[in-house]
Amino acid sequence: MGETLRGLGVGSGVAVGPIAKRGAPPELPAAHPVDDVETEARRARDALVAVSADLAARAVRCTDPTTKAVLDALSMIAADPDLDEEVRSLIEARTDAPHALHAAFEGYRELLAQAGDYLAERAGDLADIRDRVIAIVLGVPVPGIPDPGEPFVLVADELSPVDTAAIDTSTVLALVTERGGATSHTAIVARSLGLPCVVACPGIMALRDGTVVAVDAAAGTVEVGVQGARLVELRAEGADREARLAAVGGPGRTADGRAVALLHNIGAAADLDDVVDASFEGVGLFRTELLFLDRTERPSVAEQRDAYARVLRAAAGRKVVVRTLDAGADKPLPFLARRAEPNPALGVRGLRLARELPDLLDDQLRALADAASDVPGAEVWVMAPMVSTPGEAAAFVTRARNVGLPKAGVMVEVPAAALRARELLVECDFLSVGTNDLAQYTFAADRLESSLQDLLDPWQPALLGLVASCAEAGRLLDRPVGICGEAAADPQLAVVFAGMGITSLSMAARAIPAVRLALAGRTTAECDEAAKLALGSVDAASAHAVVAGRHRGVGS
Template identity: 55%
Template structure:
């Protein structure tokens, strides 16, 4: 049993034993079996009561105080947690501390609502706004629901919503999980996670990877699972099997143990069984991730997301701030490659100083490299900071632009990068137009990097965070793999390396296919590299090409995965 992020159809099938298998979106972590324990529903808001005008100021202060208390509690948890978990909890605390939210609650109380209902109504309005925005914002709805539940519980003097404690290890099943709950999970007690909602970029999915827990999100069938039901959760296949027989559980455990042994036996630079080199790199997105990422056996960073410097700010970071942050990363990866992605603002990462608030469809609007058209100084300052940090560094610094659509954009970006004294400039392939004209892009820059998440989204006209469209967004879709092959072959014809830095690179089985398609490097979450390295070391390049042919010839993603799984065994 391998690890990695794999999306599957949201449906149910029947096992050979006749038990209904539930399907969702797997986030990796292997498999685990145990009894179900469900999250308790939040306390209901009581019937409204009338607030006299004279009491309204005190009632409004009580409601705002509940918000402040929730924000403070989350910040305390963040300080205790540290690392990636701290960043997630701090982001949720900032939502609770939003002065706009507090003002809205106060106005609702002054309008006649009591504190619990004012909180409920204010969060309802914010919830609707996020849901309407779609994508990443829609996935933050669960965070808002949790904040509302905590604030209402606080103002009513009720216990905080929290995790079950059945007194034995269990598989946690919930409608969805908020960061405050997920951050408190004890892997010694929680064997696996299953949620009815959520997508591959939800906080549940992110934190499950951090904790190394098997998880299946967006599993609609999980609503039928009751406390105490024995289940087998496969975080690779994205399946939940109720009432598994002992033989099935034992077989899954044996596969996990075999995978761990293989991963531990192989180290060093990535290569196939016959010595074909495949660079294995890590994705990096926040300072808290740096120590763990640098310690992993990798050849560098294949995707350094720089948005963390820009988010939650009213104005862009200075050149000096950026230089200091980049220098820290370059120092941690001295002697290794670091591929820096310039600011990818817009769509799911709006910035008040870089993106317009009135775009009808942000995913198709001014995002990524296009933001330089609106504010050229943003990119100019960032490149200057990268160049300053790279000066005197032992890291091999590469720079790439997100959301490149046409060859002219790649050429202009490469020229600007090299004007700052940076040697290696590349373009991301995230839209079908870039994949189809990858040869022209490769002639104008030094390398290409394929972002399979966005490429799938645009190729299939499907929101990549929407769990109900998981089948279309599956990275095993033959049409998506065809675009990857087109880009890889075009890059090879120009003597340019072509890597993959999307979620597809984290799947050890799919990694074989990507190498067979001509991909030269794979960049994934640090915890996934061991399994990918072991998978490559067990197959020769010709074998990878044969597997790639099977995947391309399949009628759909499920058939492609199964054909390759059988042939690679």
């Protein structure tokens, strides 16, 4: 029996398998003076072009907009004209291509590191590009996701966006990183892929490739050197869990039958391909921004009507909660051509945009009502983002009713809305809590600021308290209150939310089975207890620990 490494668990589930570490950077051979400058310069340039093209192709394939933007930027770095010139002049001074590339990248890495804290991450990405380019020049394997030829546990110091965009969930069993935190890039990706994950796990990089480990995400442990009877036992448990995951179909509910609908987050009708089956309960968040991005003019009512009707048809009569355009100061759209605001997160965004452009919202509501009439049996719910007051909620509901939309609700993303959840819900049909923004505004911590990620941990009791007050309002008024942020995909948090009385959880398709299984393994009383324990905790870590400790073993 080997040692057990401890880290921060993300999600749930146990995976057993051999580890394979992210490819090591290529070693630089001894430097040698160059004779044929032209050939050497061509080798360097060809490698830069190949890496740039590869990154651009990954960006095209990538469906996550944040990762896509990063990949795009990295592709441009590999094709940078200044970098190319620098490499060329080093080679003209008779430096060989690998050393010229290394020196040129190193110069920029220092430059970026000096330019400011927020570029430190890009400096790390630069090392990633450098290693890829040098590997190509040397003709050695390009560092990245390994391919050991069998399913494996992916181990890395930390995973870059380039890495995570390449993860194939049919071969990667789990993720373990030496560094990182609960809201690091790796953790977010693990949640959306539904993979067991342990981050901030010191010692993992010291293991040899092929070492068989058991990753327990709920416990945050990595058992090293699993073999013999223990391996058989864990494999049997794993197979049993797989079987239970496959077996618990149907609507989301606790062991004793409290319903918690498990819904999908989507951006287009294509996201519903292959997911509409007997267990499909509907869409909890249809983001409509896709239609509006990269447009110089706003889409017409007819065009919107077509796009919405496609989604309603794909949902086959199940509920579709449509979020009206969530853009503005924080997410500018070309056709809006708005003035720059000093504080976009606190500015004119979401429903607030309708203060300046009421017809934009009315057009969208009209298109949605038209789409609903095009699709017999469609169940359309509409909700507004960034609502702060009952007055705003009432005004939105009136506009939705005016075009004949029967169900209108609002998102709770602002503490003011959560503090007045009951008054808000009096004015509308349902609430949907966006936990990412609610955390950002509750803790006054920017979602994109990596040094503040601990404040944005969804287990923060202050955040859970606000969610609980929304759930309480729902119970009092007997109206649905759902969650559609990142937190909804966490199986352990799902139990806590069920205990609060949340009626639906909306997440990426891949995250649903584990959440369904976690709920099916708990009674209503156990969920209530988990909620009480989490809400009574002093901080995020103890909230997580107390729920994980108490409820480990059943279904996770």
